[in-house]
Amino acid sequence: MIMYEPTVFIVDDDAAVRDSLTLMIEQAGIRVQSFENAKAFLSAYQPNFFGCVIIDVQMPGMDGLQLQDELSWRKILLPIIFLTGHGDIPMSVKAIKNGAIDFLTKPVIREKLLICVRAAFAEAKKRISDFTQNQEIATCLTKLTRREREVMLLAVQGRSNKEIGSSLGISFRTVEIHKSKIMQKTGASNLLDLARIARESELGE
Amino acid sequence: MIASVKGLNFSTVFDAAADAMLLTEHTGHIISANPIAQRLLGYTEAELKGLAIEMLISPRYRKQYRYYQKLFLSKPVKRPMSAGNELVALNREGKELLLDISLTPMEVRQKLYTLIIFNVANRRLDTEEALRASEERLRLAKQAAGLGIFDYDFKHNIVYWDKQMRKFWGRYSEKTVSYEEFVAAIHPDDREARQAAIEKAMDPASNGEFKLQYRVINPVNGAERWISARGRVYFEAGNPHRLIGVTRDITEQRNIQKKLQLQRDETENILKQQVAARTASAIAHELNQPLAAISAYSEVVLHALNTNSFSAGNLRRALQGCVEQAQRAGRSLHELLAFLQKGELVTEHSNLAEVIQEALNVVYDDGYGGFHPVLHLQENLPAVQCNRTQVRKVLVNLLRNAVEAMRTVDSPILSITTQVQTVNEKEMAVVIVQDNGPGLDQIAVKRIFEPFFTTKPSGIGMGLVISRALIEANGGQLWVDFDAKPGAKFLFTLPFVT
Numbered sequence: 001m002i003m004y005e006p007t008v009f010i011v012d013d014d015a016a017v018r019d020s021l022t023l024m025i026e027q028a029g030i031r032v033q034s035f036e037n038a039k040a041f042l043s044a045y046q047p048n049f050f051g052c053v054i055i056d057v058q059m060p061g062m063d064g065l066q067l068q069d070e071l072s073w074r075k076i077l078l079p080i081i082f083l084t085g086h087g088d089i090p091m092s093v094k095a096i097k098n099g100a101i102d103f104l105t106k107p108v109i110r111e112k113l114l115i116c117v118r119a120a121f122a123e124a125k126k127r128i129s130d131f132t133q134n135q136e137i138a139t140c141l142t143k144l145t146r147r148e149r150e151v152m153l154l155a156v157q158g159r160s161n162k163e164i165g166s167s168l169g170i171s172f173r174t175v176e177i178h179k180s181k182i183m184q185k186t187g188a189s190n191l192l193d194l195a196r197i198a199r200e201s202e203l204g205e
Numbered sequence: 206m207i208a209s210v211k212g213l214n215f216s217t218v219f220d221a222a223a224d225a226m227l228l229t230e231h232t233g234h235i236i237s238a239n240p241i242a243q244r245l246l247g248y249t250e251a252e253l254k255g256l257a258i259e260m261l262i263s264p265r266y267r268k269q270y271r272y273y274q275k276l277f278l279s280k281p282v283k284r285p286m287s288a289g290n291e292l293v294a295l296n297r298e299g300k301e302l303l304l305d306i307s308l309t310p311m312e313v314r315q316k317l318y319t320l321i322i323f324n325v326a327n328r329r330l331d332t333e334e335a336l337r338a339s340e341e342r343l344r345l346a347k348q349a350a351g352l353g354i355f356d357y358d359f360k361h362n363i364v365y366w367d368k369q370m371r372k373f374w375g376r377y378s379e380k381t382v383s384y385e386e387f388v389a390a391i392h393p394d395d396r397e398a399r400q401a402a403i404e405k406a407m408d409p410a411s412n413g414e415f416k417l418q419y420r421v422i423n424p425v426n427g428a429e430r431w432i433s434a435r436g437r438v439y440f441e442a443g444n445p446h447r448l449i450g451v452t453r454d455i456t457e458q459r460n461i462q463k464k465l466q467l468q469r470d471e472t473e474n475i476l477k478q479q480v481a482a483r484t485a486s487a488i489a490h491e492l493n494q495p496l497a498a499i500s501a502y503s504e505v506v507l508h509a510l511n512t513n514s515f516s517a518g519n520l521r522r523a524l525q526g527c528v529e530q531a532q533r534a535g536r537s538l539h540e541l542l543a544f545l546q547k548g549e550l551v552t553e554h555s556n557l558a559e560v561i562q563e564a565l566n567v568v569y570d571d572g573y574g575g576f577h578p579v580l581h582l583q584e585n586l587p588a589v590q591c592n593r594t595q596v597r598k599v600l601v602n603l604l605r606n607a608v609e610a611m612r613t614v615d616s617p618i619l620s621i622t623t624q625v626q627t628v629n630e631k632e633m634a635v636v637i638v639q640d641n642g643p644g645l646d647q648i649a650v651k652r653i654f655e656p657f658f659t660t661k662p663s664g665i666g667m668g669l670v671i672s673r674a675l676i677e678a679n680g681g682q683l684w685v686d687f688d689a690k691p692g693a694k695f696l697f698t699l700p701f702v703t
Binding site: 016017019021027058106110 | 496501
């Protein structure tokens with residue numbers, strides 16, 4: 001997967017705030033792209049967007065928290081830094097619980113903002129790598145046949161070959177053959193490893 | 206003469222008489238009863254013989270009977286039936302009979318006998334019974350309603366009062382009381398208003414109606430009760446004669462009303478607080494946006510200078526941004542102030558006494574009663590030039606503050622004074638509002654006109670700021686007299702019509 005240069009995406013309805021923050025972040029050698037509202041950002045969004053997004057909480061139309069929900073629904077993994085006029089504690093708690101990196105009060109201090117941005121970039125990288133790993137596992141699992149997936153599901157639940165055989169109506173011997181094929185295709189070294197793969201791929205759910 | 210008619214003696218006449226007759230000894234014991242008497246009373250002659258008359262009298266009249274018997278024996282003269290002598294007797298079944306009686310004393314051989322002739326007058330007893338029942342009903346109804354009754358006799362300066370009234374006043378014995386004593390139990394702050402109401406009712410031109418609520422203090426335990434009095438003055442030959450009416454204890458009712466009012470005030474204050482919070486939040490947002498931008502632009506410039514890494518274009522952009530945003534903040538403030546002082550001030554010639562009365566009515570209507578304003582309004586005060594609505598608003602605000610400050614005071618006194626004062630060689634009307642509450646402490650005195658400063662647990666601290674702005678807009682001034690003791694004293698001036 002190609003890693004693009006990390007970018008800060010600013011979503012704020014106030015032109016002066018956008019402009020001054022852009023200048024501030026660019027001065028630190030970081031790329032910036034800004035948007036005047038949530039809709040503009042969502043329509044410009046590309047899957048290769050990488051970095052973090054700074055969102056003003058109070059915006060006309062879709063506000064900051066609604067945009068957070070929307071990003072989460074669309075499985076957009078960009079870490080979020082919120083900006084607010086005044087520190088509303090219940091609101092910030094909710095935002096942080098929903099995965100925001102930080103909640104900054106305007107006017108923001110340069111130093112604090114840059115620390116937050118760097119932390120958000122680190123988080124973004126971690127999310128991408130986690131995601132890539134999951135993608136790989138998911139790809140492995142697509143190679144399995146329907147029967148092999150059924151066998152795997154029961155095997156990771158700790159059922160014996162005999163139990164699997166009787167519940168699927170196949171012989172003990174056939175189960176053994178399916179299992180060895182599964183190990184081969186997923187690259188799992190043992191049953192415990194297989195269970196981990198199953199969990200990460202959310203097959204168990 | 207009876208004795209001259211052969212075969213006709215006393216006994217024959219006695220037995221044959223159409224009226225009921227009893228012959229008694231001087232001790233009141235029956236010697237003989239004729240058949241009519243026997244029939245009326247339902248006893249045989251044998252039963253009646255030797256019986257004391259008293260035993261035939263209804264028990265509740267026996268005391269009265271004994272008194273009359275003594276009176277009669279001391280001076281035994283004939284009492285004819287038409288003289289109104291009557292007795293309430295009991296027949297054998299225990300039914301009460303009202304009897305018209307005549308008494309005839311007869312002395313035979315130095316012994317006194319009495320011939321009692323009687324008729325039943327039952328119809329009259331029924332009327333009395335009905336009257337008694339009606340009185341009883343009235344008494345029960347009065348008791349159930351907790352009503353007291355009073356009758357104030359103007360000429361003798363005496364008040365007749367019933368048991369319930371005496372209970373309200375904490376005095377159980379005397380059935381009458383001098384008017385001075387009666388008034389002594391009334392709360393001193395309520396006496397004036399009560400006197401005024403009585404005088405109004407005593408005016409022959411009025412309908413004589415008296416209606417008032419006042420407090421009565423129990424002389425024994427000092428407890429305060431609210432009394433609602435209603436009555437009417439009765440006139441004789443055009444002169445007020447007496448005031449008769451009823452009273453009711455409304456203390457509980459007033460307490461509940463007060464509680465409800467407090468709750469209402471609280472809700473209203475919460476609402477006001479919300480409005481203030483939202484307004485403040487909107488103002489804060491308007492100013493915070495440019496501040497956030499200015500702060501960021503400035504840090505960009507500072508960082509560039511610190512690191513010697515500035516591009517002229519970016520520095521210009523940042524400084525240009527600072528200037529624009531500072532101006533933007535200023536514009537926002539001006540727009541906000543213009544919005545608050547919207548429209549041209551329309552003034553008119555106003556009578557201050559009228560405006561004060563209007564303000565008092567608003568305060569009463571809002572349920573801020575329970576105080577007695579003491580008005581010292583200068584007579585023939587010239588008209589002032591002002592916006593009546595705004596000045597009324599200021600007065601209402603000052604009066605409410607005063608009433609709230611006096612909540613803890615037992616006898617709240619709110620005085621409103623108007624006078625003329627020369628300020629900077631110019632004559633101005635001055636209005637003074639003074640309460641007898643706890644007054645202002647040192648911090649309050651310094652900060653009382655600051656926005657959002659308040660001494661009330663649920664106030665928003667905008668009332669006096671707005672009031673001062675309104676008075677100034679009307680060409681006057683509003684200030685507080687720091688030395689006023691006790692309580693707080695607010696003064697404002699207004700220009701006279703030129």
